[in-house]
Amino acid sequence: MASPASDAAVSMSVVLLLASFVLSLGGLFIFIASMTRGLFGTAEEGSRVIFAPDEENTSEEPAASPADQARLQAEMRGVATSARPSEMSAADLAARIRADQSSAGPVLLCLSLAVLWLMLGSFAGLTSSLKLHLPDLLVGPAWLTFGRIRPAHLNAVIYGWSSLAGVGVALWLIPRLLKTELVGGRYAIAGAVLWNVGVVAGIAAILMGHSTGLEWLEFPLAPASLLTVGGALMGVPLILTMKRRRVKHLYVSVWYLGAALLWFPLLYAVANAPGVHFGVEQATMNWWYGHNVLGLWFTPLGLAAAYYLIPKVLGTPIYSYNLSLLGFWTLAFFYSQVGGHHLIGGPVPTWLITLSIVQSMMMIVPVFAVAVNQHMTVVGHFRALRYSPTLRFVVLGAMMYTLASLQGSIEALRSVNTITHFTHFTVAHAHLGLYGFFAMVMFGSIYFIMPRVLGREWPHAALISLHFWLVVCGFAIYFIGLSTGGWLQGLAMLDAKQPFMASVAVTLPYLEARSLGGGLMTLGHLVFGTHFFLMMLSRKTHEAGATRFGFLRMSRSTVPVAPL
Numbered sequence: 001m002a003s004p005a006s007d008a009a010v011s012m013s014v015v016l017l018l019a020s021f022v023l024s025l026g027g028l029f030i031f032i033a034s035m036t037r038g039l040f041g042t043a044e045e046g047s048r049v050i051f052a053p054d055e056e057n058t059s060e061e062p063a064a065s066p067a068d069q070a071r072l073q074a075e076m077r078g079v080a081t082s083a084r085p086s087e088m089s090a091a092d093l094a095a096r097i098r099a100d101q102s103s104a105g106p107v108l109l110c111l112s113l114a115v116l117w118l119m120l121g122s123f124a125g126l127t128s129s130l131k132l133h134l135p136d137l138l139v140g141p142a143w144l145t146f147g148r149i150r151p152a153h154l155n156a157v158i159y160g161w162s163s164l165a166g167v168g169v170a171l172w173l174i175p176r177l178l179k180t181e182l183v184g185g186r187y188a189i190a191g192a193v194l195w196n197v198g199v200v201a202g203i204a205a206i207l208m209g210h211s212t213g214l215e216w217l218e219f220p221l222a223p224a225s226l227l228t229v230g231g232a233l234m235g236v237p238l239i240l241t242m243k244r245r246r247v248k249h250l251y252v253s254v255w256y257l258g259a260a261l262l263w264f265p266l267l268y269a270v271a272n273a274p275g276v277h278f279g280v281e282q283a284t285m286n287w288w289y290g291h292n293v294l295g296l297w298f299t300p301l302g303l304a305a306a307y308y309l310i311p312k313v314l315g316t317p318i319y320s321y322n323l324s325l326l327g328f329w330t331l332a333f334f335y336s337q338v339g340g341h342h343l344i345g346g347p348v349p350t351w352l353i354t355l356s357i358v359q360s361m362m363m364i365v366p367v368f369a370v371a372v373n374q375h376m377t378v379v380g381h382f383r384a385l386r387y388s389p390t391l392r393f394v395v396l397g398a399m400m401y402t403l404a405s406l407q408g409s410i411e412a413l414r415s416v417n418t419i420t421h422f423t424h425f426t427v428a429h430a431h432l433g434l435y436g437f438f439a440m441v442m443f444g445s446i447y448f449i450m451p452r453v454l455g456r457e458w459p460h461a462a463l464i465s466l467h468f469w470l471v472v473c474g475f476a477i478y479f480i481g482l483s484t485g486g487w488l489q490g491l492a493m494l495d496a497k498q499p500f501m502a503s504v505a506v507t508l509p510y511l512e513a514r515s516l517g518g519g520l521m522t523l524g525h526l527v528f529g530t531h532f533f534l535m536m537l538s539r540k541t542h543e544a545g546a547t548r549f550g551f552l553r554m555s556r557s558t559v560p561v562a563p564l
Contacts (some may be wrong), residue, residue: 038494047317048306049251052092052268053430059315061388062451065461067543068387075313075384090546095179100452102181103171106188106237107453110168111446113196113537117160119529122522124153129518133511151211151218152203158216158293159227162434164192164443166301167234172449173308174238177254178245184237189235198226198451213316214282216290217271224272228265228464235261252324258563263296280347284340291339294433295331302441303327303370309394309448310377319376327369328356334362341412344421360412367405374398388465393444396472407432419494424507425486428479435475435521442468443528446520450535461540463531467524477513485510551561 024025048056059072088096128150131137138144167188175182202219205211211218219227238261270275271289310317318324340348340356378395385391407429411420420426447464451457485507492503 003474010072014051018391019344023275025455026210026257030164045250046251046321047311050253050312051317052088052096053314055088055092056301056317057389060386061313061390061448063389063447063458064387065457066514068461072313072384075387076381087321095420098181099175099179100172101389102175103185104453106182106185106192107449108536110164110171110192110533111450113192114164114168114358114442114534115446115529117164117199118525120545121153121161122518122525124149125301126515126518126522127513128153128199129515133508133515138292141302142209148207148209148211148215151215152206152544154216155199155203155206155218156238158434159195160204162298163231163439164195165446166260166298166438167192169305169442169445169449170261170301171234171237172453173253173257173304173399174241177251177257178241178247178306180244180246182237182241183244184240184514187233187240189238191230191231191236194233195228195230195455198230201226214286216293217286221272224268228269228272231261231268233267235265249475251308251323252328253304255306255325255467256300256307259328260300260304263300264293267292267296283346284348285344285354285392287342288337289337289339290342292336295335295338298434298438299331299401302401302438305330305445306374306394306401308396309390309445310374310398313388313391313393313394313448314381316377316381319373323369327366327373330366330369332364333532334359334560338408341417342419344414350551357414363405363409367402369411370398371402375402379478389468390444390448391463392468393440393447397437397440397444400432400440404437405428409453409511419490419512420486422493423486424482425490428482428486431475431482432479436479440471443471446532450532456535456538459534463527467528467531470520470524470527474517474522474524476517478517486514519537 001509038505057077059069059076061069061072064072127138127144128146131149143146171182171185171188173373198219202223205220206218210220212220217224218530238258267289271285277285307318336359338360340352341360344353345385374395375398378391385395410416411426411429420429447458488506488510489503493500493505495502
């Protein structure tokens, strides 16, 4: 029987959470009202701030071959309202080159480490996948047991590949978006080094059997502390560069980047606070963090890149700038409490679960805002995907964001969660968001960024296409197989007439499909990593073509053409 003191505490918690929910709704309506009065700048000004004067209707796609670049320009100018070729001024072009050069060091460090972790994490993931249907595989060494290799895979791809790739892309975007050189790159380099040391130490601890046992938070305190400090340091350049910005209006990508770089250190520090979280509260905190690191760290980084690259490659502003701001603020207002639906049926207050379900359903608002905005920007330009490697990855990632988010909202409903909970369906859903959306956007971003950073084109265009089709086909097999097997698994577990082992046996063919898909994805990652480091080691530079901004008819006498 609950004591009066505990009842009072619960009542106070209810009041606080409901008050924060009402406050978020009030803040949203205030934001919408202020936006309609132009307090956040005009839509015309906001959507065009990423372009230099007279740059619209001109595609920028350094990942395309010169031939595809010409086809892309012809395609975009053919559908533009004006077919007049655009030209950047010599001063604008020189400033853009300086901005790209200013971030080259920290960007190369972050992306190189990220690609290494991607390949290592892929092998760990494939090993853990094979163990699910081949349990006698590699049973000797303790560090290769499923209970260690699987969380090692998770942390390698989350904190090694995804986070470092996201930060690398963010550091490159910052000077582009603010139209000035990056300031404080040494803080980002120091932060990346600390972060990487923390990831190495944390994964080594997991493989040796020293883990907290909390999903997404397996690292012991010491490595976790390095990630907290490193993450904070990697956000410093944004603050310092903001002080020297040369734009009056902040493009929506800056909002997303600022939010992500601020949110992560706070989320991770709270989640790893020693001596604070115990028992049921610890489980609640675990999924509060587990969902927020997806929605308030990876999602803003991915959407920031997509909001910049889609209109930049197409040479046309986004469909609705006001809609992009609405998507940002509704994400901020509605996302923070959605993780509770992972605890449906657990020993947590019903009102907490219900609040989580409500906020999960309200996430439909920012999802549709982003979906309509990004997809309407591409409508009429789908032929451009044939010629742009960047667009193929980023547009596919944007579509997967819509699907993953809508699926997450539906999965939060009790009637659906009853079936999918504790099944492989949840694993498939997690990969739809983190891989289908975020990794695809990062692949496209890296293909766009590296030629600008190194001053050379990708050595083998065929390897980009091979990478794309390997990961797309592999992920399709992975996702469809696990989703189908997970649903059947859930139905079998709910059937009281069947023994538990029946729910295990029904998943076996789908787990084999998971390994097949994972194997294709791993092969795609090896192709990507090999191509990445071949480009790093190459000394060949190009005086013309996409890398040299050759699509802009500028004379060498007025535009510096030294290697970027």
